């Protein structure tokens with residue numbers, strides 16, 4: 001498993017405990033603020049890292065791991081036995097509530113974005129060497145690629161699949177799903193719900209850079225969340241920030257093309273695919289940060305924004321009552337930012 005993005009928060013590891021549960025790897029520590037304890041659990045899940053901090057009476061790590069494992073068993077592309085992996089292999093898979101909620105939100109964001117967001121992009125993502133695909137070792141033959149992509153487009157489209165009686169029905173068995181652009185945000189919501197159920201009022205859940213935060217940190221201050229400067233950095237180790245948000249209540253996701261890309265000759269190929277053309281997007285929007293009523297929705301809307309480009313994406317976000325955005329765009333050699341009218345951070 002590789003880390004896709006750097007952690008937003010680095011936690012001190014003195015006295016940490018490392019736990020490995022199947023595909024999940026978890027590190028935990030605790031700090032005290034007056035009579036209160038802030039716990040920190042972090043590790044790896046579905047191909048990325050997670051970092052969760054919360055104020056509680058007891059360590060909730062086992063409950064958190066159980067939720068993450070249930071989530072992994074439904075939606076992880078990195079788990080061969082997950083519901084989504086079995087659907088992709090056309091096995092008889094019964095969908096669970098996690099899958100069905102993800103599917104409903106995915107369809108809604110597909111409609112809001114006029115198909116810019118689409119969970120049936122998996123074959124296109126692989127064809128361009130991302131996800132389970134292999135990056136090319138020689139320059140891509142444009143004519144052959146166009147032909148390959150056109151044939152994949154014939155069975156790409158969220159309108160070619162439907163959910164009925166807890167089963168996913170495909171018009172074409174070659175259609176495959178990719179929940180990478182929505183699952184991390186959804187995972188944040190699922191863990192945040194658990195923390196709320198347990199009575200936590202102060203917490204931050206970060207899965208692969210998508211965040212749900214509530215209340216205060218262990219310094220009794222609002223949470224501070226960094227937005228990365230979109231500098232080309234496939235290692236994900238650069239720490240430069242474009243901005244810092246201070247908040248006591250947020251569900252926020254960022255999509256960008258500055259970590260997952262390669263050069264094919266002089267052409268940049270990034271991991272965000274326009275489902276209408278089948279090609280990786282190329283435009284001046286470098287990073288899209290979106291807030292919404294859920295992190296799942298913010299995650300999908302951030303990816304949709306990257307596909308649409310800043311002008312159309314801004315129109316989309318302005319029309320969605322619960323969403324706001326912060327876009328970073330390339331302007332010659334410098335970076336500019338654009339925010340929606342309700343962006344209040």
Ligand code: ADP
Nearest residue numbers: 116117118119121125180181255271272273303
């Ligand atoms: P990140 O993984 O960096 O958080 P995103 O949330 O934008 O970024 O997810 C990007 C991933 O989503 C890609 O690697 C690919 O697997 C998938 N994807 C690419 N294009 C689309 C699209 N148009 N709609 C839905 N998913 C997409």
Ligand code: MG
Nearest residue numbers: 181299300303
């Ligand atoms: Mg996304």
